[in-house]
Amino acid sequence: MTLKMVLPDAKIWKNIIESLTLLDEANFIASERGIELRAMDPSRVAMVDFFLPADAFEEYICSETTRLGVNLDEMTQIMRRAGPSDALEMELEGTSKLTMTFHGQNVRSFGISLLDLGESEYPAPNIESKVKIKLTAEALQQAVKDAEIIGDHIRIVAEEDELILSASSETKDVKVVIEKDSDVIAEFNVKEESSAMYSLSYLSEMTKAIKASELVMLAFSASMPIQLEFPIVAGGKLTYYLAPRIET
Amino acid sequence: MTLKMVLPDAKIWKNIIESLTLLDEANFIASERGIELRAMDPSRVAMVDFFLPADAFEEYICSETTRLGVNLDEMTQIMRRAGPSDALEMELEGTSKLTMTFHGQNVRSFGISLLDLGESEYPAPNIESKVKIKLTAEALQQAVKDAEIIGDHIRIVAEEDELILSASSETKDVKVVIEKDSDVIAEFNVKEESSAMYSLSYLSEMTKAIKASELVMLAFSASMPIQLEFPIVAGGKLTYYLAPRIET
Amino acid sequence: MTLKMVLPDAKIWKNIIESLTLLDEANFIASERGIELRAMDPSRVAMVDFFLPADAFEEYICSETTRLGVNLDEMTQIMRRAGPSDALEMELEGTSKLTMTFHGQNVRSFGISLLDLGESEYPAPNIESKVKIKLTAEALQQAVKDAEIIGDHIRIVAEEDELILSASSETKDVKVVIEKDSDVIAEFNVKEESSAMYSLSYLSEMTKAIKASELVMLAFSASMPIQLEFPIVAGGKLTYYLAPRIET
The missing domain is CATH 3.70.10.10 (Proliferating Cell Nuclear Antigen)
Known part of the structure; x- marks a missing residue:
C-alpha cells in the first residue's frame, strides 16, 4: 500500500483542516481520484462533504483506496506550524502512521498515529433546493x-x-x-x-x-x-x- | 413624533458610544439643536456631558424634544458591526424602538427597545478652574x-x-x-x-x-x-x- | 557612590529585561567594566549569564562596584512604558532606589526600591562542548x-x-x-x-x-x-x- 500526496503550498491543507472545526475526528478517504471526507458533526445536525482531486496535488500516488482516521485537533496543531512558503508532503507509513513533512528552508517531519474510526459512511445528500x-x-x-x-x-x-x-x-x-x-x-x-x-x-x-x-x-x-x-x-x-x- | 438622524460616517457614532464606558445606560435627549447626554456614572464620582449638534448630521429631523433611554452595551455591540464605509441612519419607531440602519454595500437594520430611565437631569457643572x-x-x-x-x-x-x-x-x-x-x-x-x-x-x-x-x-x-x-x-x-x- | 548609565535607545534594555523571564529577581552587578548578571533560575536547572560593557552606553559612570537587586516583574512593567524613540537613564539614588528616566518628548521618571538579595555568586561555567x-x-x-x-x-x-x-x-x-x-x-x-x-x-x-x-x-x-x-x-x-x- 503506497500513499503519497504532495501539495506545493502547505497553506491549502491548513485552510481545509481549519475549516473542519465542526468535527473532532475525521475519516478521510484517499483513492485514485483524490482525497475526500463525508462526516456528520457529533450532534448530527450538520454534515461536511469535502473533496480535493488528485489534480490539485503536485504528486499524488495512491495504490489502493485507504481510510485515514485523524484527530483534527492534532492535525490542526501540526498545520499551524507550516511556514509561509513550505510545501507539504503527506505519506502513509505502514498502516497506522501518517507522516506530514514540511519542505522549506529545512525539512520538518511530523508523524501522527491514525485512528480506527470504523466505516460509517454517509451517502451524499441529494437535495433539490428552490x-x-x-x-x-x-x-x-x-x-x-x-x-x-x-x-x-x-x-x-x-x-x-x-x-x-x-x-x-x-x-x-x-x-x-x-x-x-x-x-x-x-x-x-x-x-x-x-x-x-x-x-x-x-x-x-x-x-x-x-x-x-x-x-x-x-x-x-x-x-x-x-x-x-x-x-x-x-x-x-x-x-x-x-x-x-x-x-x- | 418624528426623529431621524443620518450620519455620513457611522464611525463617528461608534467612537462616541465607545467613549461612554463609564455608563451602563444613557438617556440621550434629541432636540432641534442636536443630541445630548448628561449623566453620572453609577458610583456618582464622574459625570459625562456630551453634545453633537444637528449640523454634524447629513440629515436631522426632530419634531419635538425626545428622551432615548439606551442600554449602552447593546448599542456598543451594534456599532461594532459598522463597516468602514457605512453611513448610519437612526430613526425612532413609535415611542419605544430605535432603528439603527447601516447603509453600505447592503442595508443592515438593527432595532433596539428603548428603556424608560426616568427624568433625572443634571445641571451643567459650572466650575471656574485655575x-x-x-x-x-x-x-x-x-x-x-x-x-x-x-x-x-x-x-x-x-x-x-x-x-x-x-x-x-x-x-x-x-x-x-x-x-x-x-x-x-x-x-x-x-x-x-x-x-x-x-x-x-x-x-x-x-x-x-x-x-x-x-x-x-x-x-x-x-x-x-x-x-x-x-x-x-x-x-x-x-x-x-x-x-x-x-x-x- | 555614583552610578549613572545612559542608553541612547531604551529598547536595548527592554529587550534584555524581557529575556530574563526565567528569573524572578536579579542581582545586577555594576562595575567599571559594565553591568553584568549571573544567576540560576528558581528551580536551579538553568543559568543566565549576561554582560553589557560600559562601551554600550552613551554615558557610564560607576564610582565603585555595586549590587542592584531588582524585582524583574516591576522592571519589565516599567520598560514596557518606553516609547519608541526614548533614551534611558538609570541612576542610583542613595543605596536602595534606582531611578529610571525615559527622555523623549517628555521626561518620565520611574523609581523602584532595590532589594537585598544577598551575595550568592556563581562561577562562570567552564564547559568544553564537542x-x-x-x-x-x-x-x-x-x-x-x-x-x-x-x-x-x-x-x-x-x-x-x-x-x-x-x-x-x-x-x-x-x-x-x-x-x-x-x-x-x-x-x-x-x-x-x-x-x-x-x-x-x-x-x-x-x-x-x-x-x-x-x-x-x-x-x-x-x-x-x-x-x-x-x-x-x-x-x-x-x-x-x-x-x-x-x-x-
Missing part, C-alpha cells in the same frame, strides 16, 4: 455576525429580487437585505420564494474559516437543510449541510 | 498609563511652566514632566499653581477611547473636579468631570 | 516551537553534516533536520557526534524573547548542559545554560 444564490463569502459572513449579536437563530428568506437574513430577540432585532443586483451577488436563482431558520452557532463555524475573496453557493428551500458550497483549488470543494430549525 | 491646559490626548493617555503601573491615584500639579503628573506606592513611583513649551502642549494657562489627586481607573476609562490625533482641554484647581474636554466633529464635544480624591 | 553551531535564532526558535506541540523534551543530535532536533510522544513525533550547508547555518563545528535531551519549557523561554535577525551560538555535548549565546550591542552578550535531562 433557491440557489452565489454571493461573496464576506457578505454571508458579515450577515451571520450581525445576527449573532441578536440571537441564536437566523431566518433566511429569498424573495424574487432580494435575500433577507434576519434575527430577533425580545428586545432587539436585525435585518440584512441583499438586493439581487448587489455587487456581492454573482448568481441569483429563486424558483420559489422560500423562508427557513437555522442555528447561528453552526453557520458561524461554517463561515468563519473561509477567505474573504471567495464566492459561496448558498442553496435552500423552506424547511429543508441549507447547503453552503465553497470552492477549493483545482476543482476541489467543501460543502456544508445544516438541518433547519423546526418551527413550531 | 488651570487650563490643552495638550495632545496621546500625551495625557501615556501619562495615565505610566501612572497606572505604579498606583491607583495620580497627582496632577500645574506650575508656572510645567505640568507634572505623578503616582507612587510603597516601593515605586513615577513622575511625568511636561514642559509648557513642549510639542505636546497647545495652550498653557495657569492662573494659580494647583495640585490635586484623581482616581486612575476613571481617568483610564476617560482617556482610553480617544484618538491619538486629538487635543484635549484639561482643566482643574486644587481639590476641585478635573474636567477633560474632547472635541467631536462639527462643534460637538464630549466632556468628562471627575471628583478629586479627598486627601487626609 | 558541538558548536551558529545558526539563526529564528531557525532554532521554530524548531523549539515544532517540538513543543509534540512533547515536553527535545532531543538534539549533531552529526557530521546535520543538526537534528526531535521530540516524540505516544501518538506523535517530530524531526527537524538542518543541513550543515543550509542558509540558516553560519558556523558548523562538530568535533564528536553528540546527542542530548533538554526540557522544552526552558528552551522555549530562552528562545522566545530573541529577535529573528540574530544569530545564536548553540554548544553542547552528550549528557552535558546546552549553552545558547546571543550577542547584544557593543560586544555584550546573553548566555543561557540548561542542564540536560538525565536519560534512564
Whole structure:
C-alpha cells in the first residue's frame, strides 16, 4: 500500500483542516481520484462533504483506496506550524502512521498515529433546493455576525429580487437585505420564494474559516437543510449541510 | 413624533458610544439643536456631558424634544458591526424602538427597545478652574498609563511652566514632566499653581477611547473636579468631570 | 557612590529585561567594566549569564562596584512604558532606589526600591562542548516551537553534516533536520557526534524573547548542559545554560 500526496503550498491543507472545526475526528478517504471526507458533526445536525482531486496535488500516488482516521485537533496543531512558503508532503507509513513533512528552508517531519474510526459512511445528500444564490463569502459572513449579536437563530428568506437574513430577540432585532443586483451577488436563482431558520452557532463555524475573496453557493428551500458550497483549488470543494430549525 | 438622524460616517457614532464606558445606560435627549447626554456614572464620582449638534448630521429631523433611554452595551455591540464605509441612519419607531440602519454595500437594520430611565437631569457643572491646559490626548493617555503601573491615584500639579503628573506606592513611583513649551502642549494657562489627586481607573476609562490625533482641554484647581474636554466633529464635544480624591 | 548609565535607545534594555523571564529577581552587578548578571533560575536547572560593557552606553559612570537587586516583574512593567524613540537613564539614588528616566518628548521618571538579595555568586561555567553551531535564532526558535506541540523534551543530535532536533510522544513525533550547508547555518563545528535531551519549557523561554535577525551560538555535548549565546550591542552578550535531562 503506497500513499503519497504532495501539495506545493502547505497553506491549502491548513485552510481545509481549519475549516473542519465542526468535527473532532475525521475519516478521510484517499483513492485514485483524490482525497475526500463525508462526516456528520457529533450532534448530527450538520454534515461536511469535502473533496480535493488528485489534480490539485503536485504528486499524488495512491495504490489502493485507504481510510485515514485523524484527530483534527492534532492535525490542526501540526498545520499551524507550516511556514509561509513550505510545501507539504503527506505519506502513509505502514498502516497506522501518517507522516506530514514540511519542505522549506529545512525539512520538518511530523508523524501522527491514525485512528480506527470504523466505516460509517454517509451517502451524499441529494437535495433539490428552490433557491440557489452565489454571493461573496464576506457578505454571508458579515450577515451571520450581525445576527449573532441578536440571537441564536437566523431566518433566511429569498424573495424574487432580494435575500433577507434576519434575527430577533425580545428586545432587539436585525435585518440584512441583499438586493439581487448587489455587487456581492454573482448568481441569483429563486424558483420559489422560500423562508427557513437555522442555528447561528453552526453557520458561524461554517463561515468563519473561509477567505474573504471567495464566492459561496448558498442553496435552500423552506424547511429543508441549507447547503453552503465553497470552492477549493483545482476543482476541489467543501460543502456544508445544516438541518433547519423546526418551527413550531 | 418624528426623529431621524443620518450620519455620513457611522464611525463617528461608534467612537462616541465607545467613549461612554463609564455608563451602563444613557438617556440621550434629541432636540432641534442636536443630541445630548448628561449623566453620572453609577458610583456618582464622574459625570459625562456630551453634545453633537444637528449640523454634524447629513440629515436631522426632530419634531419635538425626545428622551432615548439606551442600554449602552447593546448599542456598543451594534456599532461594532459598522463597516468602514457605512453611513448610519437612526430613526425612532413609535415611542419605544430605535432603528439603527447601516447603509453600505447592503442595508443592515438593527432595532433596539428603548428603556424608560426616568427624568433625572443634571445641571451643567459650572466650575471656574485655575488651570487650563490643552495638550495632545496621546500625551495625557501615556501619562495615565505610566501612572497606572505604579498606583491607583495620580497627582496632577500645574506650575508656572510645567505640568507634572505623578503616582507612587510603597516601593515605586513615577513622575511625568511636561514642559509648557513642549510639542505636546497647545495652550498653557495657569492662573494659580494647583495640585490635586484623581482616581486612575476613571481617568483610564476617560482617556482610553480617544484618538491619538486629538487635543484635549484639561482643566482643574486644587481639590476641585478635573474636567477633560474632547472635541467631536462639527462643534460637538464630549466632556468628562471627575471628583478629586479627598486627601487626609 | 555614583552610578549613572545612559542608553541612547531604551529598547536595548527592554529587550534584555524581557529575556530574563526565567528569573524572578536579579542581582545586577555594576562595575567599571559594565553591568553584568549571573544567576540560576528558581528551580536551579538553568543559568543566565549576561554582560553589557560600559562601551554600550552613551554615558557610564560607576564610582565603585555595586549590587542592584531588582524585582524583574516591576522592571519589565516599567520598560514596557518606553516609547519608541526614548533614551534611558538609570541612576542610583542613595543605596536602595534606582531611578529610571525615559527622555523623549517628555521626561518620565520611574523609581523602584532595590532589594537585598544577598551575595550568592556563581562561577562562570567552564564547559568544553564537542558541538558548536551558529545558526539563526529564528531557525532554532521554530524548531523549539515544532517540538513543543509534540512533547515536553527535545532531543538534539549533531552529526557530521546535520543538526537534528526531535521530540516524540505516544501518538506523535517530530524531526527537524538542518543541513550543515543550509542558509540558516553560519558556523558548523562538530568535533564528536553528540546527542542530548533538554526540557522544552526552558528552551522555549530562552528562545522566545530573541529577535529573528540574530544569530545564536548553540554548544553542547552528550549528557552535558546546552549553552545558547546571543550577542547584544557593543560586544555584550546573553548566555543561557540548561542542564540536560538525565536519560534512564
